[in-house]
Amino acid sequence: MARLSARDYERILDLTAEVVTHFDAPAPWQPVLEDLVDRLDGSAAVFSVLHWNSASGQVTTWTPARLARLPLDSLLADNIRRDHPLAKHYATTADRRPLAVTDVIDARAWRRTDTYAVMRAAFGATRHIALPLPTERGRTRAVVVHRRGPDFTRLERDYLERVQRLLVRVDGHLRQLAGWRATLDPSRRLPHALAGAVEHKITPRELAVLTMLAEPFTAETIGRRLGITTRTVYKHTENLYRKLGTTSRLATVRRARQLGLL
Numbered sequence: 001m002a003r004l005s006a007r008d009y010e011r012i013l014d015l016t017a018e019v020v021t022h023f024d025a026p027a028p029w030q031p032v033l034e035d036l037v038d039r040l041d042g043s044a045a046v047f048s049v050l051h052w053n054s055a056s057g058q059v060t061t062w063t064p065a066r067l068a069r070l071p072l073d074s075l076l077a078d079n080i081r082r083d084h085p086l087a088k089h090y091a092t093t094a095d096r097r098p099l100a101v102t103d104v105i106d107a108r109a110w111r112r113t114d115t116y117a118v119m120r121a122a123f124g125a126t127r128h129i130a131l132p133l134p135t136e137r138g139r140t141r142a143v144v145v146h147r148r149g150p151d152f153t154r155l156e157r158d159y160l161e162r163v164q165r166l167l168v169r170v171d172g173h174l175r176q177l178a179g180w181r182a183t184l185d186p187s188r189r190l191p192h193a194l195a196g197a198v199e200h201k202i203t204p205r206e207l208a209v210l211t212m213l214a215e216p217f218t219a220e221t222i223g224r225r226l227g228i229t230t231r232t233v234y235k236h237t238e239n240l241y242r243k244l245g246t247t248s249r250l251a252t253v254r255r256a257r258q259l260g261l262l
Helices: 006-021 029-039 065-069 072-081 085-092 107-111 114-123 154-182 189-199 204-213 219-226 230-244 249-258
Strands: 044-051 056-063 127-133 139-147
Touching: 006 029, 006 154, 006 204, 029 044, 029 056, 029 139, 029 154, 044 072, 056 065, 056 072, 072 114, 085 127, 085 139, 127 154, 139 154, 154 204, 154 219, 204 219, 204 230, 204 249, 219 230, 230 249
Parallel strands: none
Antiparallel strands: 044 056, 044 139, 127 139
């Protein structure tokens, strides 16, 4: 059983803070997985994407490094075909709470499944808890922590709920900026746009909001997609008005396009 303190959450906060404050910061999944394994006495952790209907998926990040020797994508697909309780639950419902496998299936019934035996052999673990990230129905994106020994305690679950909220914000930010980068010519327009953002002291978080102001999204929708409050959306919008010398959403988007930011 892990012993957690406020400092453990602050550590995750530190790992993810770089992403929303620096344009060139790498995605934080690897250090986050390593920290979760350390804090929760885990044996492994993965970040995966699965497609329930096609019984396919991809493990994009993992720890420890020895997992690279395993056919992780094949194991993921096999879990789907075997109706892994957590994978099935998230793919077929709108529930996005962090859940342990024993939250969706009786512990004794779980131990009798083929999936239990496969996961125990692959990861040396019998306990699994998932932190799902937003995605469309029939698809699951999640950080999953595996461990042997006792099930996850209430304290650990509370900690993971806080971590999940943080990861949802970071994930929304990364996905929005990835979409923005994809619309720009990487050899010419993208460097110009990044230079313009730096010149006008626009932060990566403000830029993420700016890209959504150019779409017919309400502040509530922007906040939901980025995992932030509506009040925070308005704060970032006001900062953009000030930095770009504008007084309205339409004028801000027009000015951003003139500067090559959009």
